[in-house]
Amino acid sequence: MPSHRSWAEPWKVKMVEHLRMTTREERERVVAEAGFNTFLLPSQYVYIDLLTDSGTSAMSDRQWAGLLQGDEAYAGSMNFYHLENAVRTYYGYKHLIPTHQGRGAEHILSQLCIKDGQVVPGNMYFTTTKVHQELAGGRFADVIIDEAHDPNSEHPFKGNVDLAKLERLIRERGAKNIAYLSLETNVNMAGGQPCSMENIKATCALCHTHGISVYLDATRAVENAYFIRQREPGYANRSLAEILREICDQTDGATMSAKKDALVNIGGFLAVNDPELAERARNMVVIYEGLHTYGGLAGRDMEAMAIGIEESVHLDHMHARIGQVEYLGEQLMDAGVPIVRPIGGHGVFLDAASFLPHIPREQFPSQALAAALYVESGVRAMERGAVSAGRDHDTGKNIFPKLELVRLTIPRRVYTQAHMDVTAESVIALYQQREKIIGLTFTHEPEYLRFFQARFKPVQGDRVLLD
């Protein structure tokens, strides 16, 4: 598509799915039944679902055709070879081990590569990644640049690793006590913020000098590649496929949730270059996931993934994708709503601490904001603040991360510009009556990954949003 301020989509709609409108009374009842946790809302009561961009994309007609070409043979399915070929072509790793989704790959990598007591540095934590590292005996150490923790910093690459922090960590702990570096592209918890190619190269070089491997969390690596092309000198004329390969070529392997960039509803993989590690991973995948030529996926889902990977690196696609997210973010910024800047790749992150200064952190402003947004408009968002951060492994105290956010995550190719307008209007309307939002307190708190199933109640009364 030509150059442009327009972000018009490079496709037209082929199949639609009906949505249901609800009344405010209905939503007040439903959110209370769900314990004020948007994860516990039945999707039939949700109007615009911005809970996550994971697995919620619309597939293309080519991908649907791929579903019908699923070869469901237990061993040697041709869809596996198509997927292997796509991963080798676009990500460049030699050995592919498919898994049913990203956390399956994280589980295997953590079990194989972390020894008890080792440290796993990374550019900000991610919820499931961190738990897998801890269960394997490791401890996560944050080495992201300080700007990442400041929602108002306009740094173009807030996902970057702070090389000084990393070097200090290596010096203090010793290289042999570091399992590997976990490098996330388009860092989710920082607001979908990219790493620069320069930083990726320097980070990998530093690790490799010390004999430390680098494993990429490649979940949103293509979105990261788009930002490199937009923002980093020397990349404006490179294709996304070339930039993606250059990122991957610096690293030793990757875990991938294909439910994001790769435009599928289910699927993931572990990909590595070391043949011996690949062999161990194949022996493990058969126990936890499935035989190494299907990894717990139907043949059709591997086919859809192979096609989705190829579609994900098209510049027009990514231009429309990121353009839509920016369109929503800019409307909110124009209205003075505090959001994380620059606008990220997969969503707009509301700065709940600034949005709701009257709610103390102990009353989980992000959780309250997500619940209130649902009551106001039927838009479902996700808490990404203290509830997600959980408790400190050693002290058992609540962790209060610097970022207290609500994520409006945009599924790929699903919602229209009008849906974005409704979302912006709803958030702005809520911002104008923000003092009517009430803080929350736990009524049920699970031990691991508490944000999924926790239940809350308002600290006073029984409503999260007053009239």
Add this chain to the structure above:
Amino acid sequence: MKTIIEPFRIKVVEPIRMTTRDEREDILQRADFNLFRIHADDVLIDLLTDSGTGAMSSLQWAGVMKGDESYAGARSWYALEESVRELTGFEHILPTHQGRASERILFELVGGPGLVVPNNNHFDTTRANIEHSGATAVDLVIGEGRDPRSRHPFKGNVDVAALERLIDERGRDAIPLVMITVTNNSGGGQPVSLENIRAVRAVCDRHRLPLFLDACRFAENAWFIKKREPGQSSRPVRDIVREMFGLCDGATISAKKDGLVNMGGLLLLRDPDLVRRADELLILTEGFLTYGGLSGRDLEAMAQGFREVVDEDYLHYRIRSTEYLGERLLRAGVQIVEPPGGHAIYIDAMAFAPHIPRERFPGQALAVALYRHAGIRACEIGSVMFGTGGNTPPMELVRLAIPRRVYTQSHIDYVIEAIEQVFAARDSLRGLEIVEEPPSLRHFTARFRETG
């Protein structure tokens, strides 16, 4: 009537590729005589497994289109929950990406060093998950279940006296739960009677032990109960299924068999404390409670599959067509595990090729010969799969597993003809030796060479 009519017509077809004998010779060489290493599109009739290889119905495909891919609270999840509740009576249903994940979660919670888990026969992934937790997996199938010639109608039954002895010897505290696999896969797809499940339940009640089903092929088992067990012939299969699940405290299910889907599994539980702990493990390793690592469309297809599988016309067709293959092989003089099981026919490879010693893998030799002669892929279940660490499995078998609703009677007639021809020339079968093997689960990746 002699004809087995399918209670469906065909809506979508998938072309299969013919190969020449020369091509297959070359493919075998390149795959180092391991059929798991062959690309699926080089196979004419694929009888490697009945797991995940079934054909879905038009209603299931419509479900695929209807799939609600919401991360949390998807409509498709509630559809599955309702379907499985209605079928089994269980309140707490956890979706998993496939059966082995259900097993892993269960045994991570109840397994542990020093514990013993009895079963009629543990399936290989069940055994692996139990042993991985440090516990011991014990097989307590009745004596007839170990005799390939016995025509006992319920060769999957648990030896109840042996179960009592085990509990006496080890003490109830060493036994986290008692399991029954229906149908008994490792024992040849043989069913378990309702009477036997009730008897095991009574033992469990006496010792306050939970009873779990490995229920992958629950509907096929229920059909055998209806056909063979006194007093059951007039009951609807749905009723029998409901009673089977009603007798137990939990179940692991790979929906890739009787769920009639290509991917999916379930863990059913009653104990609320166990449910809470299982939920946490599910989220960590599989996915959120309302999708468990499956797409919405897979949940929808499963909901419909569990409704279709208890259709009695379907079960009649299913079991009768497996039996047809078995009868024709027996008539040709080929020894199989008798009576024919529900999902597969197991050929006795030692009887088929007595000139090949066990250390030269007669099962593998037969599987290779079937591929070489006719492009048929079967699965060795003998010394290659189980003969590691000094073990000698009781039998050398080749399993012809029948995918559900995929092959027609003319495909099966082709298989019969091919096996008859290989049988006529059985003296020319050649043994194999292993050139290279991985430390575990060698049958998937080992490389072989033909000998003398």
